[in-house]
Amino acid sequence: MDKRIGLQTVKLEHSPKIMATTSIVGPKEGNGPLSEYFDIILKDDKNGMDSYEQAESSLMYHAIKETIRKAKLEEKDINYLFAGDLLNQLTSSSFVARELDIPFVGLYGACSTMAESLSMASMIVDGGFAKYAIATTSSHFSAAERQFRFPLEFGSQRSETSQWTVTGSGSMLIGLKGNFPEITYITTGKVKDYGIKDANNMGAAMAPAAVDTIYRHFEDTGFKPSDYDLIATGDLGRVGRELTEKLLLEYGYDIKGVYMDCGEEIFDNQVQKTSSGGSGCGCSAVVSCGYIYKNMIQGKFKRVLLVSTGALMSPTSSFQGETIPGIAHGITIEYNLGGEKK
């Protein structure tokens, strides 16, 4: 029954399937390069609600409901909801869970939360504790900006290394039935802190965690970069993506040919002025539910390593002079009609 391989990785016994996904994004994300892959693009980033916080909840709620509908299931069929977001006390997720008749497990890993929720949902289904589970996260630019940085009305300048919180929510339904992309390996990350203090340079703060998890994943599984069609980090942005490539090369792994960062790809910085790229736990959620999942279904990617990355500081810890700890979790998703699975 031991499913552990290597130091930090588990190999799932029943390869839980991602039976359906939904991605919902705001207008800015809908104008970005990945536009065609999103299920729903809002015209109004408040989504008709009174506050940005309520708007964020409404995105997650609809992402979940739509995902359950796509899988031709009902709320009562879902045994666990694994959800998280960036707002203090996870209110986006909790207020969604209040509207749903599903047992709820709240998770926080900052922008790594999509991989965290997907890890937990996959293991819980694989272990026989659930027939179906939902993994979801959300973030909202305006709710995050005023909580973490400045009042929106202040119009603060942005540094070149700063990132732009994605408005969006992605939801995945995990179960054991059907022919869908499968979760095969999970590498759970350790917290790494290389002493970065600048909350406008989260990419640099998170890169060491991404490097550590990807390196450990290769060592534990025996995979090489060329075994993957795509390795996608969560939201390191351009700065963090460059650092990650460089550091992994020093460890003997050249991932450049198969590597992208969700945060770098979701916006076009030239046109959209998003500096280093997108961030927020909605970022890797909508890119994995949209671009990655849809390309897997169409056979473009057969094996993908999703590595959502999180910066684990708070405004209080930054004010107190603390450095920024980072974390990253890696998940192998495979979809191959013709066999050849390792």
Next chain:
Amino acid sequence: MDKRIGLQTVKLEHSPKIMATTSIVGPKEGNGPLSEYFDIILKDDKNGMDSYEQAESSLMYHAIKETIRKAKLEEKDINYLFAGDLLNQLTSSSFVARELDIPFVGLYGACSTMAESLSMASMIVDGGFAKYAIATTSSHFSAAERQFRFPLEFGSQRSETSQWTVTGSGSMLIGLKGNFPEITYITTGKVKDYGIKDANNMGAAMAPAAVDTIYRHFEDTGFKPSDYDLIATGDLGRVGRELTEKLLLEYGYDIKGVYMDCGEEIFDNQVQKTSSGGSGCGCSAVVSCGYIYKNMIQGKFKRVLLVSTGALMSPTSSFQGETIPGIAHGITIEYNLGGEKK
């Protein structure tokens, strides 16, 4: 392989064991009625640190290290750390994880987090994904008070229904070896909101969730109140405990003879002026790691239902006029040298 029974409960296949626990509390908790059951009582609630936030992290760090030591294991033997706390962005837990060489899963369920982390650790070990896992939470009166309510220097008056955040951390080590109290059933709760808006009456806000989870646990497992030597809710306080007893009686379950609330028992309100009782996710953590675990080891309790309860609001959601959603998770812990396990 299906471990689900009833609607919201799982029966664990391998009965993961709580191989060791550690409870660390502040001076006020150390002066309370459960004093003799705590492993470490601080003389200084800052624990020699510069801030209350750092102090909270230091409590959790020592609770984890001591628990690993008691089990005669090392950090590298632990496959997962499931941890959570009340501070924004879970900084107490993240900053602890930074100091430990253990893969980290951050959880947030407000004061229900001890049962949440213990649920996840138990299922992950039971499912073969980990040999050993740590479940832990912490809270700190002074860090919570200034984040959730008022500056400490303000000296705000407290209402009769208000609760006092426990300064403390509890840690449990879960594995499959040895003769120790075992986790046998887990009932994961749904979010319930009966429209309470008063953040000084969290017991009333959380009681419906506790009632729902306990009721569901009885229905799913077939247990009756008399099958338990103790049913312990997390931190409903006196007000919430009275409501829970009354509401469950309406559902046909009289739990009065075996029921206590951790928040009500940890302080002596007459002497310590704590109004309705203790709260904070350290509350059910230190009471379960201390009083409950030690009484189980000594044979006083053979079967206990631990039901940590959480109020899932934030200051922002309260300012925006939102009501307070509650959640509760139930865990059956059994220890019986002579058999008779259901």
